[in-house]
Amino acid sequence: MNILFLNIGPANPLIGGVQCVTHKLADYFSSLDHLTYILSICQTSDYTDNMQYYMPNPKSVFCDENKKFLMNFINDRHIDIVMNQTCLEPQFCDFLPSIKKTGIPIVSVFHNSPYGMYGINAFPKIYDAVNSKITRALINQSFHFLFKLKYGRYLRQILQYSDKMVMLSDKFINEIMYFTGNKNAEKIIAIPNPLTSSSKLKGEKENIVLFVGRLSREKGVDKLLEAWSGICHDEKYKDWKLVIVGDGDIKGQLEQYAIDMKLVNYSFEGFQKPDEYYSKAKIFCMASRFEGFGLVLVEAMSYGVVPLAFNSFPNCSDIIDGNENGILVTPFVVSEYRTKLAALMNDNDRLKTMSASAVNKSRIFSIEKIGAKWLYLFSMLINNSKYNLSLIHISEPTRPY
Numbered sequence: 001m002n003i004l005f006l007n008i009g010p011a012n013p014l015i016g017g018v019q020c021v022t023h024k025l026a027d028y029f030s031s032l033d034h035l036t037y038i039l040s041i042c043q044t045s046d047y048t049d050n051m052q053y054y055m056p057n058p059k060s061v062f063c064d065e066n067k068k069f070l071m072n073f074i075n076d077r078h079i080d081i082v083m084n085q086t087c088l089e090p091q092f093c094d095f096l097p098s099i100k101k102t103g104i105p106i107v108s109v110f111h112n113s114p115y116g117m118y119g120i121n122a123f124p125k126i127y128d129a130v131n132s133k134i135t136r137a138l139i140n141q142s143f144h145f146l147f148k149l150k151y152g153r154y155l156r157q158i159l160q161y162s163d164k165m166v167m168l169s170d171k172f173i174n175e176i177m178y179f180t181g182n183k184n185a186e187k188i189i190a191i192p193n194p195l196t197s198s199s200k201l202k203g204e205k206e207n208i209v210l211f212v213g214r215l216s217r218e219k220g221v222d223k224l225l226e227a228w229s230g231i232c233h234d235e236k237y238k239d240w241k242l243v244i245v246g247d248g249d250i251k252g253q254l255e256q257y258a259i260d261m262k263l264v265n266y267s268f269e270g271f272q273k274p275d276e277y278y279s280k281a282k283i284f285c286m287a288s289r290f291e292g293f294g295l296v297l298v299e300a301m302s303y304g305v306v307p308l309a310f311n312s313f314p315n316c317s318d319i320i321d322g323n324e325n326g327i328l329v330t331p332f333v334v335s336e337y338r339t340k341l342a343a344l345m346n347d348n349d350r351l352k353t354m355s356a357s358a359v360n361k362s363r364i365f366s367i368e369k370i371g372a373k374w375l376y377l378f379s380m381l382i383n384n385s386k387y388n389l390s391l392i393h394i395s396e397p398t399r400p401y
Contacts, residue, residue, distance in 0.1 A: 001029075001034045001035070001080050001081070001375075001378060001379070001382070002034070002035040002036075002037075002077055002078050002079050002080045002081075003026075003029055003034055003035070003036045003037070003079070003080065003081055003083065003378070004036075004037050004038075004039060004073070004074065004077070004079045004081070004082045004083065005022050005025075005026055005036070005037065005038045005039065005083045005085055006039055006041075006082055006083065006084045006085060006086060006095065007019070007022055007038060007039070007040040007041070007085045007086065008040065008041050008042060008085070008086050008089060008092060009040055009041075009042050009043075009044040009045070010038075010040050010043065010044060010045055010047040010049075010052055010054075011023040011026065011038045011040070011047075011049070011051075011052060012045060012047040013196070014273075016213075016214070016295065017111065017295070018085055018088065018111045020196045020295065021111070021193050021194065021196060021295070022038060022085055023038075023049075024194055024196045024367060025083075025194065025367075025370075025371060025374060026038055026051050027051075028194075028367045028368075028371045029371065029374075029375070030051065032375075034375075035077070036051055037051055037053060037073075037077060037079075038051045038052045038053065039053045039054070039055070039070070039073060040052065040053070040054050040055070041054075041055050041058065041061055041066075041086070041092065042054075042055070042058040042061075043058055053073070055069060055070070056069050061092070062094050062095070067095070067098055070095060070098065070099070071098060071099075071102070074099065074102060074104065075102075079104055080104065080105075080378070080382055081104060081105045081106075081107065081378045081381065081382060082099055082104055082105070082106045082107070083107050083109065084096065084106055084107065084108040084109065084158070084162065085109055085111070086108075087108050087109060087110040087111070087155075087158055087165075088110070088111055088112055088117070090151050090154035090155050090157075090158055091151075091154055093108075093154050093157050093158045093161070096108075096157070096158065096161035096162065097161055099161075100161045105163040105164075105378075105381040105382060106161060106162045106163055107162065107163060107164045107165075107166060107377065107378070107381070108158050108159075108162040108164070108165045108166070109165075109166045110165060110166070110167055110168075110172070110176060110292075111168065111193075111292050111293070112168075112290075112291075112292030113172055113175060113290055113291065113292055113313050113314060113315075114172060114175040114176050114178070114179055115140075115144065115175045115178075115290075115314075116289075116290025116291065116292070116313055117147075117290070117292075118143060118144055118147035118148075118151075118179075119140045119143050119144060119290070120136055120139050120140040120143055121140075121218070121289040121290040121312065122143075122218060122289070122290060123143075124217040124218060124220075124289055125217070126139065127289065144178065147179070148178065148179050151179065152179050152180070155176070155179045155180050156179075156180050156181065156183075159180050159183075159184045159187060159188070160184060162187060163187065163381050164187050164188075164189055164377065164381065165187055165188045165189075166188075166189055166190065166191050167188065167189070167190045168190065168191070168192055168193055168292050168293045168315060169190050169192065169293075169314060169315035169318055170190045171314035171315050171318070172190065172314065172315070173188050173189075173190060175314075176188060189377075191370065191373050191374065191377070192293065192315075192318065192365060192370060193293045193295055193298075193365070193370070194365055194366065194367045194369075194370035194371060195295075195298050195299065195302055195362060195365045195366055195367060195370075196295055196299065196367075197274075197275060197278070197299040197302060197303075198275075203279060203280070205280065205281070205282045205304070205355075206280045206281070206282070207239050207240040207241065207282060207345075208240070208241055208242075208243050208277075208280055208281040208282060208283070209228075209240060209241070209242045209243070209281070209282075209283045209284075209285055209341065209345070210243050210245065210277055210278070210281035210283065210284050210285065210300070210305060211224055211242070211243070211244045211245065211246070211284075211285050211286070211287075212245045212246060212274045212277065212278075212284070212296045212299075212300070213245075213246045213286075213288075213296055214246055214247070214248045215244075215246050215247055215248030215249070215250055215251045215254055216248045216249055216250060217250060217289075218288060218289045218290060219248075219287065219288050219289075220286075220287030220288050220289050220310065220332065221244065221250075221254050221287060222254065222257060223287040223310075223332055223334055223337065224242075224244075224285050224287045224337075225254065225257055225258055225261065225263065225266075226261075226334045226338075227285075227287075227334050227337045227338040227341055228242050228263060228266060228338075229261045229262075229263055230335075230338045230342075231338060231341065231342050231345070232263055232264050232265050232266065233264065234342075236346065237265075237342070237345055237346075238265070240265060240345055241265045241266065241267065242263075242265065242266040242267075242285075243266070243267055243269060243277060243281070244266070244267065244268050244269060245269045245270075245271075245272050245274050245277050246269075246270075246271060247270050247271040251268065251270075254268070255268055274296075274299070275303075278299060278300055278302075278303035278305055279303055281300070281303075281305045282305065282306065282351055282355070283305065283306050283307075283308060283341070283344055283345065283351070284296070284297070284300035284301075284305040284306065284307045284308070285307075285308050285309070285341065286307060286308070286309035286310070287309070287310055287332075287337070288309070288310065288312060288313065289310075289312055289331075289332070290312060290313045291312075291313045291316070292313075293315065293319075294309070294313070294315075294316060294319055297309065297316075297319050297320065297326075298319060298362050298365050299362075300358075301319075301325065301326070301358035301359065301361055301362040302358075302359060302362035302363075303359075304355040304356070304358060304359050305355070305358065306325070306326055306327070306344065306351055306354045306355055306358055307319075307320055307325075307326035307327070307358065308326065308327040308329065308337070308340060308341055308344065309326070309327070309328060309329065310328075310329050310330070310331040310332055310337070311328040311329060311330065311331060312331035312332065316328065319361070319365075320361075321357075321361065324354070324357050325354055325357035325358040325360070325361045326354065326358060327340050327344065
């Protein structure tokens with residue numbers, strides 16, 4: 001099988017998100033001897049990889065030069081299926097009609113929650129400025145309507161020219177249908193993202209509360225700092241530390257916020273590979289206002305780090321089974337977050353039990369299991385066969401047909 005990923009930027013696994021997932025899946029398909037290529041529209045970094053290619057003219061995306069290059073790339077490499085990863089910027093769908101003319105199946109993937117991306121949670125300053133739930137709901141509906149006007153035509157076009165549109169959860173299917181309408185709704189299915197880290201449990205856990213992610217407003221690190229402010233001065237928790245791994249456009253603001261609140265026992269580590277931090281931490285904190293999947297949750301759980309998160313995006317509960325392998329908190333109630341975090345820090349036996357459960361839950365997102373779903377879908381589309389993703393039996397990886 002010859003597989004082409006169509007990306008906006010390079011599939012650099014160190015960046016995270018769509019890029020990391022693209023690289024993980026491509027690397028897995030390649031390991032099974034499928035010829036796998038990643039073609040990016042824009043070269044936004046110097047990242048190189050033997051699977052990575054770029055369009056010749058990034059300044060004029062939809063020029064004839066790029067379209068000709070794309071079609072020659074598909075024909076010369078005998079591509080069997082195209083995996084379109086550009087849905088988060090739906091205006092890039094203009095390549096799809098040309099690909100569709102070849103008869104090659106197209107699978108388009110929407111890597112986020114449509115209501116999250118296009119709702120009030122994506123605008124933290126507005127959310128925090130409005131206290132009334134009714135007013136927030138009305139603003140949220142208004143945002144959805146305005147984004148439907150802005151992107152609805154593009155999203156309908158993606159669905160029209162794709163053989164399947166894949167969401168990261170069944171819970172996002174109705175969300176995307178609000179923007180696309182019911183026409184071609186049978187094309188919309190769900191496959192979750194795979195675990196992207198290669199976890200190896202080692203050593204003893206330390207009294208570390210960990211955050212990993214981009215330091216931007218939608219990640220809610222300010223809420224986490226507020227929760228920590230009610231814990232860090234308590235003598236009972238003097239041996240615990242909050243560790244924040246990541247960088248972003250508000251890192252300086254968050255560091256100043258921590259100083260202004262006179263926080264203790266915390267550190268900003270900057271951009272780092274998170275594996276060593278996962279190995280040491282006991283608790284993982286997520287405070288995002290919205291997410292498409294929450295890869296870091298699954299990564300942390302695979303290392304036995306117990307997650308605590310605002311239940312602020314629909315598939316958060318797909319990953320965390322509340323009070324079994326993690327803790328869900330009412331969005332965005334900082335007092336509840338603080339209480340539940342402190343309770344976990346104060347109960348080592350509970351942490352150990354939940355840690356083992358977290359590791360077990362993370363295994364359902366292994367690359368072998370998720371990759372098998374993708375390869376099954378590709379095979380059925382190429383052969384124009386009926387399929388049922390829920391009936392896949394996951395065993396040892398198989399070689400391509």
